[in-house]
Amino acid sequence: MNTLTTIITLLIFPGGLCLLLLGLAYEWVDRKLVARLQNRVGPRWFQPLADTIKLLAKEEVVPENVQARLFTVLPVIALAGALTSALYVPLFGLKPAYSFEGDLIVAIYLLSLLTLCTGLAGANTYNRFSLIGATRTLTQLFSYEAPFLLALFGPAIVAGSWKISEIAGYAESHWLVLTQPVGFIVALIGLMGKLELPPFDAPEAETEIVAGALTEYSGRGLALFHLGKGVELVVGLTLVAAFYLGGVANPLAFFVKTLVILLGLAGLQALFTRLRIEQTVGLWWRYGALLVLVQFLALIVWEGWVA
């Protein structure tokens, strides 16, 4: 019985299949919102699903001069990392499937795995656009990762725990967006950097470097990377909503809060044009990291003196 529950948890609900479908649904919401903000009709509701099935049914070209095994395995690792990280966050407003002291760090690391795999995939192929894309992906990783991490550590410091479920439980009674507004904004923009959404889409800038690190990927590999990105979107939104917007205690709160954040992300995407890669790095290290570090120190001092 216990094994059966574990298998269902991992493969169907809330992990696995449901999570993939939720990722596709959120991708559609994101695209539709951006389209409406640009005064377009936008894609139909099944668009990401059709894209994924089509890519899975397409021929997969393995280009010359690549390490073929690595080329095949990288998308799988990327998707697996994103799916695994989802086990530690309170999806659908339910308790996380697995939980232990310090799972916040593990979840954030697993979320970065997708970006790392994208970078490696770009560096693996013998294509100048892929190489530039890989360089930019990894540069961006190094610029947003530290501020994003610090922004998620703020609630952890206040809650006095490294366990996602405990932090989320603490956040249910405290709207941390009010007490740590800087952290919230940095976490939100960090999420956009992580997902390479428009103001930070220099790594896959289609007008400059074709499609960035994934230029040589076709068919299955591309589909898996897309799915991974959808899952990462859901997990990231859940983390930010659980930590900053008063927790996600029930499914209704989960959907309302994540969709509100997604609306904000779509607005930012439609509002800003692409930053050059050195502007991205400058933005993060000059302002993002500095501001969130100041807030982080203030939190530590506050916790040390008051609590």
Added chain:
Amino acid sequence: MQNNQGNLWQNVMDQVKTWARVNSPWAIHFNSGSCNGCDIEILATLTPRYDMERFGVKLQGSPRHADILICTGPVTRQARERLIRIYEQMPEPKFVVAVGSCALSGGAFQGCYNVEGGIDQVLPVNAYVPGCPPRPEAIIDGLVKLLQALDNGTMPEPITLKPGVAVPSKSGNPA
């Protein structure tokens, strides 16, 4: 019985595949010597006013991601190799749409010393969109007709005028 079930499963899978292909045509645009008139119309087609994302059309930068090659202009002798290369880089199944009079027949450039002719002299073309340049509505119409033919299974045989020159797709018939 076993065979019958296998066929049923195969049919369902084929239907799902065709549905996905019809609803998610990602395009790549290549100019093989056009005067840019058709290119500007293609860009106009992709603007919010016409919004091709309604049909799931996304303009992709990489040939590896694309399903439909939208070609404009006559094929000049210099662009020929590049055009064939772009086509060969696309994964199967792939389709070619020729946009504009020049892409159909060479148009105003027909018979020039440096011009090979229309796109179908080099690649198997699935849909033709006439006009000089065609309006965005015409381009959308051509694309929708291609998708309908794909959906009905009535995809016409791709036409190549010089079979010796043309690059056959791997399966012979991209449909």
